[in-house]
Amino acid sequence: MKNKLKIYRAIKNVTQAQLADEIGVSRQSINTIEKGKFVPSTVLALKFARFFEVAVEEIFSLEDND
């Protein structure tokens, strides 16, 4: 699965730390999710979508290996 977190973070102009605070996770979680190192839960996906005011599918998308 790939994601556009870095892009949406740039659009909203928030740091990983600020986003972590908004979503309620650690900064490292934001970093590793953003880098695709692990797959976040659906609760987090919904929170990202709500924060960035876009659909979950706009941020996260399936890849062939999923």
Next chain:
Amino acid sequence: MKNKLKIYRAIKNVTQAQLADEIGVSRQSINTIEKGKFVPSTVLALKFARFFEVAVEEIFSLEDND
């Protein structure tokens, strides 16, 4: 987080076992996700959405305690 999996399963007329097969998880996973016993990963959420041909937010929604 709550979900409408049972409803969408009814609409598409598929059993938990069939859905599990489509999504690529065990039937018990479908059952426990459907009953809200645990939160699926975003990959699973995207797969549910793709299978039911609706947005993730249409199936899964945040609650106050999330």
Next chain:
DNA sequence: ATTTTTTGTAAGGTTTACTTTACTTTTAGT
């Protein structure tokens, strides 16, 4: 009513998300 299908639930195990702390590297500001 009996059989078959579907759903619910439980135990035990493996994998992975997510945490904290902490350090390094990169980017931005002055």
Next chain:
DNA sequence: ACTAAAAGTAAAGTAAACCTTACAAAAAAT
């Protein structure tokens, strides 16, 4: 160039997702 902020990475621990097997309960079919 120096400093500060942001991002990247790592290790070790905890919590939770997801698995398999198995069985009970409920619903549907005949």
